[in-house]
Amino acid sequence: MSAADVVIAPVSGKSDFNAFIDLSYRLNRDDPHWVPPLRAEVVELLTPGKNPFHEHAKVQLFLARRSGKVVGRISAHYDELALTQPVEQGMGPGTGNWGMFEAEDEGVAHALIARAEEWLREQGMTRILAPISLSIWEEPGLLVHGHDHSPMVMMGHNLPQYEGWIESAGYQVAKRLLTYDVMVQDGFPPLINRIVALGEKNASIKVRPVDKKQMQRETAIILDILNNAWSKNWGFVPFTETEKVYGAKKLAPMIIEGANMIAEIDGEPVAFMLSLPDVNAKLKTMGGKLFPFNWAKLLWWLRNPQSEGFRVPLMGVVTKLQNSRMASQLAFMMIEYIRRYAVANHGVKRAEVGWVLEDNQGMVAIADAIGSKMNREYRIYSKAL
Known part of the structure; x- marks a missing residue:
């Protein structure tokens, strides 16, 4: 259909804000692989004062209507921290x-893209990288491969x-982001096991689990x-210091x-x-709502x-060790230790690594x-303005 009969307007007031959030649940409800996000999480993402991204970004939400019915949405935004980054690294x-x-x-x-x-x-x-919702650290990219299974x-x-x-x-493809699927129940190839064993003989190396009792400190380290x-x-x-504190709070339950x-x-x-x-497997049954009973089920x-x-x-891995044998050895040790624990204690059969x-x-x-295979591809697009 043409864009001639589409009216695009900025989100204004609570009713528009709710309509902006609700649209994704309507448009995706028939997709068996779509996982409804918790509505409270989407509200938090988009609300200044709750999500510290807004402290260094300017965001404008838009709704599209046709004959009064909401038929589309988009956020237009820029991150002041991203503007200070080197051009050769994508932002700038x-x-x-x-x-x-x-x-x-x-x-x-x-019509929505033109308004943004x-x-x-x-x-x-003067240029656009999209889609990014809202930060590069949240949900960057458009899924173009892997629609046949849930994220x-x-x-x-x-x-x-x-x-x-x-x-x-x-829009032209600026970068591809990949995720990799690997079966972990039966362990990794012998070469990985030898690399891990050699690392365990090195007295200077210590690979330890995070300490949840010191979550603020551990998150700051990470x-x-x-x-x-x-x-x-x-x-x-x-990440800003405020985002580090926020990240600790958000990640702690998982x-x-x-x-x-x-x-x-x-x-x-x-x-x-x-x-x-993979909390998504649990969220998929909740329809985006925690109340009245889903919050207790999720916490349990x-x-x-x-x-x-x-x-x-x-x-x-810190930059001074990157491109060294030590970097890959540490990576394989962490992967193997996590694999052992997750298989033994949580019934894990497969893992997804990424995005990369x-x-x-x-x-x-x-x-x-480690024998993984690419299972999903996301694309970030670019366009000069």
Whole structure:
């Protein structure tokens, strides 16, 4: 359908805000692999004062209506921290974003994208990277491969037709983000076991589980390593101190001590690996609502989650060790220790690693070495304004 009869307007007031959130539940309800996010989490994501992203970003939400009916949505935004990053790393001056994208048809999609572009031009932006919802650390990219199975925790899922609609609006692929699926129940290849055994003989190496009783300290250690380890990566935007505190609070309920590791060399933290139970498998039955009873079910499940799948969303090794044998050895040790624990204590059979930048040769090599296979591809698109 054409965009001529579509009216795009900024979100204004509580009714519009609720309509913005509710639309995704309507448009995706017939997709058997879509996992309804907790509505309270979406509200928090989009609300200044609750999500510290808004402390260094400007966000405008838009709704599309046709004959008074809500038929699409989009967020247009830019991150002031991203604007300070080197251009060669993807972000940089003049880079704006849009995300939270949903549309009933191609005409609606093009009208929404055009309005987001107009707003970003008004803010002085000269190029777009999208979709990013809202931060690069949350749900970046459009799913283009892997629609035939549900995403794991903290990964997005969208209608397959969005790919063609976005590309027909003049967008080019800027970067591919990949996830890898690996069966873990029976262990890794012998080479990995030998590398782990050699590391265990090195007295300077200590790989330890996180201490949930010191979660604030542990999160600070992990995010400090992350800010260092990812500082040269494409798309990198550093965490602020406020975001570190916020991250600790958000991650704490899902952190299982034996499934999350920090590696030290001579007492200095130099690497970490996070692994989370696939809470999406539980959320899928909840329809996005915690109340009246789902909150108790979720909290009970998180006390000792039994899940066939775990996801490794983040890992990092400090820059001074990257591209060294030590870096890969620490990675394999953390992976193996997490595997042993998760299989023995939580019934895990498979793990998902990612997202991984398509040109991150080190991580792609690790994924290959443990026998994983690429199972999902997300794309971040670019366009000059």
